[in-house]
Amino acid sequence: MDVILFLTFALIAVVCAINVVVQTHPISSAISLVGVMGSLAVLYLLLGAEFIAAAQVIVYAGAIMVLFVFVIMLLNAGTESKRGRSLVAQLLGAPLLVALLGLVAYFVERLYPRSVSVHFGGFTHGTPLDIGRALFTTYLLPFEATSVLILIAIVGAIVLARKEMD
Amino acid sequence: MDSFIVISLIKTALVLAALLGTLLYLQWVERKVIAHIQVRPGPYRVGPHGLLQPIADVIKLMTKEDLIPPYVNKPLYLAAPFIAMTMALLSISVIPFGPTIEVAGYRTWMQLTDLNIGVLFVLAVSSMGVYGIALAGWSSNNKYALLGGLRSSAQMISYELPLSLAVAAPLLISNTLSLRQLVERQEGSILDWNILHGPFPQILSFLIFLIAGFAETNRVPFDLPEAENELVAGFHVEYSSMKFASFFMAEYANMITVSCMAVLLFLGGWVAPWPARYGSSLAPVGIFAGAGVMALYHGMHSGHRRDRRTLPVFGTAFLAMAAVFLLPVVQAWLLPLFWFCAKVGSVLFTFMWVRGTLPRFRYDQLMGFTWKFLFPVAVANLLVTGFLVAWFG
Amino acid sequence: MTEVPISWFLTLSAVLFVLGVAGFVFRRSVITVFMSIELMLNAVNLSFVTFSYQLKQVNGHLFAFFVMVVAAAEAAVGLAIILTVFKNRETLNIDDVDSMKN
Numbered sequence: 001m002d003v004i005l006f007l008t009f010a011l012i013a014v015v016c017a018i019n020v021v022v023q024t025h026p027i028s029s030a031i032s033l034v035g036v037m038g039s040l041a042v043l044y045l046l047l048g049a050e051f052i053a054a055a056q057v058i059v060y061a062g063a064i065m066v067l068f069v070f071v072i073m074l075l076n077a078g079t080e081s082k083r084g085r086s087l088v089a090q091l092l093g094a095p096l097l098v099a100l101l102g103l104v105a106y107f108v109e110r111l112y113p114r115s116v117s118v119h120f121g122g123f124t125h126g127t128p129l130d131i132g133r134a135l136f137t138t139y140l141l142p143f144e145a146t147s148v149l150i151l152i153a154i155v156g157a158i159v160l161a162r163k164e165m166d
Numbered sequence: 167m168d169s170f171i172v173i174s175l176i177k178t179a180l181v182l183a184a185l186l187g188t189l190l191y192l193q194w195v196e197r198k199v200i201a202h203i204q205v206r207p208g209p210y211r212v213g214p215h216g217l218l219q220p221i222a223d224v225i226k227l228m229t230k231e232d233l234i235p236p237y238v239n240k241p242l243y244l245a246a247p248f249i250a251m252t253m254a255l256l257s258i259s260v261i262p263f264g265p266t267i268e269v270a271g272y273r274t275w276m277q278l279t280d281l282n283i284g285v286l287f288v289l290a291v292s293s294m295g296v297y298g299i300a301l302a303g304w305s306s307n308n309k310y311a312l313l314g315g316l317r318s319s320a321q322m323i324s325y326e327l328p329l330s331l332a333v334a335a336p337l338l339i340s341n342t343l344s345l346r347q348l349v350e351r352q353e354g355s356i357l358d359w360n361i362l363h364g365p366f367p368q369i370l371s372f373l374i375f376l377i378a379g380f381a382e383t384n385r386v387p388f389d390l391p392e393a394e395n396e397l398v399a400g401f402h403v404e405y406s407s408m409k410f411a412s413f414f415m416a417e418y419a420n421m422i423t424v425s426c427m428a429v430l431l432f433l434g435g436w437v438a439p440w441p442a443r444y445g446s447s448l449a450p451v452g453i454f455a456g457a458g459v460m461a462l463y464h465g466m467h468s469g470h471r472r473d474r475r476t477l478p479v480f481g482t483a484f485l486a487m488a489a490v491f492l493l494p495v496v497q498a499w500l501l502p503l504f505w506f507c508a509k510v511g512s513v514l515f516t517f518m519w520v521r522g523t524l525p526r527f528r529y530d531q532l533m534g535f536t537w538k539f540l541f542p543v544a545v546a547n548l549l550v551t552g553f554l555v556a557w558f559g
Numbered sequence: 560m561t562e563v564p565i566s567w568f569l570t571l572s573a574v575l576f577v578l579g580v581a582g583f584v585f586r587r588s589v590i591t592v593f594m595s596i597e598l599m600l601n602a603v604n605l606s607f608v609t610f611s612y613q614l615k616q617v618n619g620h621l622f623a624f625f626v627m628v629v630a631a632a633e634a635a636v637g638l639a640i641i642l643t644v645f646k647n648r649e650t651l652n653i654d655d656v657d658s659m660k661n
Contacts, residue, residue: 001561002561002562002563003561003562003563006563006567006568010567010571013571013575014571014574014575014578017574017575017578017579017598018578020578020582020591020594020595020598021578021581021582021585021586021591021595026588026590026591026594027242027304029590029591029594030590030594031242031301033594033597033598034297036575036598036601037601040601040604040605043568043571043605044605044608046563047568047608047609047611047612048612049608049611049612049620049623050282050283051283051286051620052604052608052620052623052624054283054286054287054289054290055286055624055627056604056627057290057293057294058286058289058290058293059627059628059631060597060601060627060630060631061293061294062290062293062294062296063293063323063326063631064597064630064631064634066293066296066297066300066319066323067634067635067638068590068593068594068597068634068638069297069300069301069304070300070316070319070320071590071638071641071642072590073300073303073304073312073315073316074316074642075590075641075642075645075651077588077590077651080586080587080588080591080652089584089585093581093584093585094581097577097580097581100577100580101573101574101577104573104576104577105570105573105574108566108569108570108573109566109570112564112565112566112569116564116565116613117562117563117564117565118562118563118564118565118568118609118612119561119562119563122612123611123612123615125615125616125617126611126617126620127282128283128286128343130617131617131620131621131624134617134618134621135621135624138618138621139621139625142625146625146628146629146632149628149629149632150628150631150632152632153631153632153633153635153636154635156635156636156639157635157636157638157639160636160639160640160642160643161639161642161643
């Protein structure tokens with residue numbers, strides 16, 4: 001049952017990711033990316049990360065991607081034009097990427113023998129209680145630093161995107 | 167394992183049937199309430215007191231021409247009402263209607279499933295509902311629809327912030343994210359409900375949640391993006407027939423979800439206002455018996471011929487319901503369900519009451535209200551709650 | 560077999576990362592490039608959570624959480640920059656933003 005769930009959602013994630021890269025219109029890429037994030041949320045649930053799965057849907061798929069969709073709608077981004085591709089990139093691009101993928105996959109398979117396997121309920125410490133405890137004790141400094149980072153991002157975004165006062 | 171699947175399927179079918187019936191008749195209730203606020207009868211001719219009006223509306227919408235304009239972006243145009251409807255109906259799956267009951271030997275919750283992160287699930291599903299509206303506005307290839315869709319989705323994500331902060335405050339008091347445990351920790355009487363209990367009664371959180379809930383569901387006074395006389399009716403201007411109906415059903419389902427969350431977080435879920443040993447089990451009997459007697463009285467002394475035939479029927483139906491509440495065999499599950507539905511009904515009535523009373527905000531007033539007033543107030547409320555819980559906890 | 564070997568999760572993370580690199584290198588529209596960056600960040604999040612499962616600790620979840628926060632801040636500022644570039648150059652093709660080229 002876990003294998004079927006993993007294979008289904010991994011397949012959906014890979015197909016949507018290929019769609020992100022291949023589609024010409026940005027809005028189709030954005031919707032496919034939302035699909036990737038949704039299937040990743042299910043995979044996080046399989047790994048026992050219930051808070052991270054909820055945060056993925058609320059923050060990533062529900063806020064960041066909405067921002068992307070807004071900007072695409074505001075700019076009226078059309079389909080991308082194909083020009084100026086160098087011949088080297090077209091010939092060597094895909095094979096080099098496949099080689100990189102093959103190398104990474106080979107090393108992953110060699111380093112991780114089949115002893116550790118994932119099943120529902122294998123890891124129960126991903127609850128909001130555990131995350132909150134770790135966040136406010138061990139990781140307090142990164143937490144405060146990210147608060148300042150978000151403040152900087154808010155100020156930066158407002159300054160960059162406002163109309164100039166004449 | 168098999169009995170779990172069978173029981174879950176039966177519960178899903180029951181909840182879906184109840185929800186769809188409620189969506190249909192919620193529209194009738196709204197039209198009647200707004201009509202009576204405006205001193206006019208409302209739907210009156212189709213069936214006794216307009217009770218068959220929703221059925222007439224469904225038949226009208228289903229038989230209308232389902233026109234897909236040729237210039238729209240077809241995949242997104244067809245997907246947007248589905249996304250809106252799916253996300254609106256999905257959040258009912260974690261709402262608990264009552265405690266654990268025993269039916270024919272099987273113990274089960276009166277809830278489809280209880281998640282550890284139930285509150286986060288409802289918030290996540292409502293964040294995803296923004297996509298239905300944004301994609302509907304964009305795919306219609308119409309500048310009015312695009313503006314309406316953008317305004318509506320910007321409003322929805324802006325009001326998610328005070329909504330989440332107002333949800334976080336009672337969570338500090340109840341210490342759990344599971345919706346069932348939230349209600350179980352408010353057991354007792356009205357003084358144990360989160361709105362009145364604890365070191366800081368959550369009245370301000372309740373008000374912020376309701377106001378943000380009005381904006382999340384695009385209801386008056388925040389319904390500028392979809393009002394009929396603004397912007398050519400907003401993001402659903404290019405939709406017809408059942409797709410148009412599904413946007414409206416999604417809005418009513420969102421309203422029901424926000425009311426259920428308000429009841430679970432603040433008003434104590436299915437817990438009666440005073441304990442059962444002081445006679446709260448007789449309250450529904452009294453209410454239904456009173457309604458039945460009133461209907462019978464008006465039926466016998468009414469001026470309209472149709473009322474003289476139909477109102478006594480309703481009167482006897484209400485009296486039969488009152489008698490059902492006296493049977494001890496159904497009291498275990500019927501009483502909590504009654505209290506839950508009564509509270510959700512009161513919050514829904516507040517939604518309709520506000521719609522009949524307040525004018526709507528302009529869009530810049532609406533956005534200024536959330537970012538400059540509601541969000542700081544929600545943050546301050548969370549701070550005060552946390553401080554008091556830490557001090558007295 | 561009823562359990563998923565952990566190397567499958569890591570391979571999936573590698574596949575998603577490589578697809579993100581492909582989008583980043585080969586696409587010309589600046590918004591698609593930005594979305595490929597988000598895809599790479601998601602792949603890395605999956606790796607973090609997988610290792611957290613293997614080591615039975617919650618620290619990986621915390622790292623994934625911080626990556627999400629940083630990605631949110633980066634998306635906000637990056638999209639604001641894209642809006643400004645579009646206002647000045649009227650194009651979303653990154654090959655056309657080359658006025659500093661010799």
